[in-house]
Amino acid sequence: MAEPLFRRLALIGVGLIGSSVARIARARGDLAAEVVATARSAATLARVAALGIADVVEPDPARAVAGADCVMICAPVGAYAAIGAAIAPHLAPGAIVTDVGSTKQSVIRDLGPLLPAGVHFVPAHPIAGTEFSGPDAGFAALFEGRWCLLTPLPGSDGEAVERIRELWRRCGAMVAAMEPAHHDRVLAIVSHLPHLIAFTICGTADDLADESRAEVLQFAASGFRDFTRIAGSDPTMWRDVFLNNREALLEMLARFMEDAQAMARAVRWGDGAYIEDKINRGRKIRRSLIEINQA
Numbered sequence: 507m508a509e510p511l512f513r514r515l516a517l518i519g520v521g522l523i524g525s526s527v528a529r530i531a532r533a534r535g536d537l538a539a540e541v542v543a544t545a546r547s548a549a550t551l552a553r554v555a556a557l558g559i560a561d562v563v564e565p566d567p568a569r570a571v572a573g574a575d576c577v578m579i580c581a582p583v584g585a586y587a588a589i590g591a592a593i594a595p596h597l598a599p600g601a602i603v604t605d606v607g608s609t610k611q612s613v614i615r616d617l618g619p620l621l622p623a624g625v626h627f628v629p630a631h632p633i634a635g636t637e638f639s640g641p642d643a644g645f646a647a648l649f650e651g652r653w654c655l656l657t658p659l660p661g662s663d664g665e666a667v668e669r670i671r672e673l674w675r676r677c678g679a680m681v682a683a684m685e686p687a688h689h690d691r692v693l694a695i696v697s698h699l700p701h702l703i704a705f706t707i708c709g710t711a712d713d714l715a716d717e718s719r720a721e722v723l724q725f726a727a728s729g730f731r732d733f734t735r736i737a738g739s740d741p742t743m744w745r746d747v748f749l750n751n752r753e754a755l756l757e758m759l760a761r762f763m764e765d766a767q768a769m770a771r772a773v774r775w776g777d778g779a780y781i782e783d784k785i786n787r788g789r790k791i792r793r794s795l796i797e798i799n800q801a
């Protein structure tokens with residue numbers, strides 16, 4: 507077994523993502539010699555203790571980060587400013603602060619200015635998840651074969667970036683670096699907009715008159731079923747993602763609405779060729795995803 511990458515890894519938030527990292531650390535032994543976990547609620551802390559996936563379960567975030575050489579924030583992105591204010595004075599000199607948040611410019615905006623000099627900041631985002639949340643939802647294979655995007659800042663310490671790269675490699679992920687604004691635009695189209703559409707379409711179905719609503723559930727075709735899976739995701743996490751990637755999400759939504767209008771026009775005027783062409787493009791994207799093992 508390789509040497510542990512870190513002496514003490516503090517996880518701030520132990521839901522789907524944080525508890526998956528904790529499980530990997532437990533299973534491999536070479537992420538950190540000691541894992542400390544903190545969360546907001548007593549119920550989550552008790553559950554993490556019962557699962558035995560952290561060496562120390564600590565209700566106070568300031569105490570959780572004390573002496574940690576790596577702090578990984580795994581909470582909803584709307585909580586970052588408050589978390590940053592709570593932990594910043596207690597961070598050890600030379601510590602690396604990293605995260606897993608789904609938006610990157612907001613994380614850099616909210617956390618960056620709070621971190622003291624001598625603490626290295628390496629924002630990251632593993633592109634892996636499910637619609638489930640909480641410490642029971644995590645599993646050690648979550649990041650296997652998936653991408654983790656790092657969005658280091660111009661002045662980021664190369665050695666700190668390399669250690670976070672290695673951490674994600676040991677979690678089974680493929681790692682790439684990306685500029686934060688570019689990350690937010692790419693994620694707006696591949697993840698944030700699809701979630702917005704799923705939440706919206708479920709709302710539209712739910713607004714139908716009572717008798718058709720019952721039929722929507724009873725006869726849900728696979729298309730609608732797939733949307734309901736995505737729509738089952740955590741409301742706090744997704745509210746925070748939408749509000750913290752506002753510009754890119756609104757831009758992608760505007761483009762989507764234009765294209766949806768064009769499709770509506772083709773349907774209205776019986777333009778079968780246009781419709782078929784769009785469906786063929788969709789099928790091509792699906793086939794490419796399968797080919798690169800990201801389906």
Ligand code: NAP
Binds near residue numbers: 524
């Ligand atoms: P989750 O399962 O809902 O877990 C969130 C965790 O954060 C919980 O342990 C929660 O504690 C804790 N938390 C919330 N507010 C906190 C605060 N103020 N201080 C300390 N802890 C706090 O969420 P998740 O799916 O793991 O998502 C975590 C992060 O990963 C988010 O930023 C999300 O954008 C990102 N992400 C999610 C996915 C996905 O598909 N789910 C994929 C990639 C990245 P309590 O349980 O006590 O409230």
